[in-house]
Amino acid sequence: MTAEIISIGDELLIGQVVNTNASWMAAELNKSGIRVGHISMISDDKKAINDALNEAGERANVILITGGLGPTKDDITKQVLADYFGAKLIFHDPSFEQVMKLFKARNYEVTPINRKQAEIPDNCIPLLNKHGTAPGMWFEKEGKVYVSMPGVPFEMKTLMTGQIIPRLQEKFNLGFIYHKTIMTHGLGESKLAEQIQDVEEGLPHHIKLAYLPQPGIVRLRLSASGNDKDFLENEIKKYCRQIRDIIPELVFGFDDVSMEEVVGKLLMEKGKTLSTAESCTGGYIAHLITSIPGSSNYFTGSVISYSNDIKIKELGVKPVDLDKYGAVSKQVVEQMAAGVREKLGTDYSLATSGIAGPDGGTDEKPVGTVWIALASEKGVKSKLLHLGEHRGRNIRRSALAALDLLRLELITASSVDT
């Protein structure tokens, strides 16, 4: 069972856009037991599309095509597909209704171009696109499946997980692959590998362990393939428990849950509230927290104190300590956490103060020096981080470390279950 991905778009061939769509699709297909044999990136051009379809059709059972479905003139994929599969374009009412609904919600006017987007080849199965104007299209030819999707990542992802992968699983009666991902924070890939070496070496042949590192997080993915679903599931759970028992504090969740979701859920369960006082993270912790629906139940707000003035005036940081220890210090970050907790009247407060870079470092406090603190009714605790030189990654890693500090506080005397 082999698939190929054809990504259409000149933006890929001039290097303006990195093809993250194809990587995401490849990962999802692999998780579903579909091997990806080839990925092609080609131009918005009739001959290029035809040739790519011919070549892919000779090699694979499933050909997934993204891009080239927008309303503008450089997007010609739909007509080329209609010709390739010997179809003519017909107006598809449900797709147009979908566009109308979407545009009405946004108060946009529907133009003749949008009407054209609701035309589809008459021999395809249309896949309604809830989030955009171009429907997906499912073709079958000589036992092979060809699916065309828009290139907008969010639209493509929704179509893939909601409609395309389930249809492929049904049509090809795929074997079973069971995955479980262990989310860890606090150790890099190689140190983590050392810690869990014994479990890894004891894994049976049909279970694989992959290390998937991101800034501040390493995901450990266990995958088991076979035909007995319950057996695989139990086996994977057993190895998950073995790994977690070796590194209990590092495991913050499973299956791609985010740190902000975990912390939000814990706050919700315990009926506790949170505020933040952010300097070097500049609102990023608040942004992570509020990216979770329903976060208004436990998050009240923040004081982003980028300037020292605001640290003093709004958070009650002592000017003498700012002078003596500097803004990036244990003293200041602890006062920030305590100050915002009192001001906004929450159970918990997180604070950050550090040098995100690329400038502002000194010999004593180089770029990547970050203090984080947590205030609660029990008092204030803080932690010093030594991060790298990349501003964006320093901000993200500081925010994750601060949230993890709160998570560890919240789970004390609690148990986490798989």
Next chain:
Amino acid sequence: MTAEIISIGDELLIGQVVNTNASWMAAELNKSGIRVGHISMISDDKKAINDALNEAGERANVILITGGLGPTKDDITKQVLADYFGAKLIFHDPSFEQVMKLFKARNYEVTPINRKQAEIPDNCIPLLNKHGTAPGMWFEKEGKVYVSMPGVPFEMKTLMTGQIIPRLQEKFNLGFIYHKTIMTHGLGESKLAEQIQDVEEGLPHHIKLAYLPQPGIVRLRLSASGNDKDFLENEIKKYCRQIRDIIPELVFGFDDVSMEEVVGKLLMEKGKTLSTAESCTGGYIAHLITSIPGSSNYFTGSVISYSNDIKIKELGVKPVDLDKYGAVSKQVVEQMAAGVREKLGTDYSLATSGIAGPDGGTDEKPVGTVWIALASEKGVKSKLLHLGEHRGRNIRRSALAALDLLRLELITASSVDT
């Protein structure tokens, strides 16, 4: 003059690694006037490599291959290339000396595997790799050039810029391609297309216009190809001006600049300061602003007022207006903007209050209803947005719209030049 890129490696096909190498190479080749017609990602497999070489050789003049040159068993590219070009592997002293030098510097031991890495096909031109153990290899066959490079990004980049691109330019006596990207905010792709239809239809054959949409932003990329560099550059500039003159308020910059960079630069130039009061954006505006190095020069801080209590206590929003009009209202968002401006003492303040979703919508104020406001010494102005149903995109689009409100205020009585 067309090139193709073949990226070899199973890690690409399981979605574990995003192919940033190919994007980087494509961008560099385009800048040098070499069009990239096709990019393939294939497996470490003899048949896959041979087929990819055959297909690429039929379409392109230059075939650039990365990956598959490491010392481990799944890396078979070198032997496959030797067979493909009818060569036998010979030991290459200068490449081995290079490996020895590198290993000595790193205090590594040279193993028999490393010796094997210094073997090259006897009919290629070896390209010395200063940063790694596998040399690049330049083959010529029937007037076409095939170059194999290691997949390690840093090694590949050094070989590309230092040796491969200069050799290609010399060998093929290359023409020129000029690109410029216009960054727009405020209209969707299809409406934008209607507005600039006349310019688009009047473009000469050698100039192409592409629409590249993202949430809240549409990038318009003009590309011209030919031999006269100055002529193309002037032509592209002319069409850029024509487009900008039709939609002057929608154009916020050029060549992939971000909205937060543009706003930051304007604040810096004018010596003005900014604060934010964020409800539905939950700190995301502050995060965007502070993602720019040096933003502490113009950004002082924010009050993230997720709860109504904080809107009242910290921002001076009138309880009676919260009751009468609700938190998502012109009255409240304007009081938030004015309140934070006064509290934090900045020249400008942005505020947001809306229903990001997925829950919390009503018939009167559905999900996606967002008010944004800007306070300055001239008073407060506000704007109502009707966005979609996706929380993350609503937050992003609200933040971009708020920053754009400030941008338009800052450029009033200023001029923007291409």
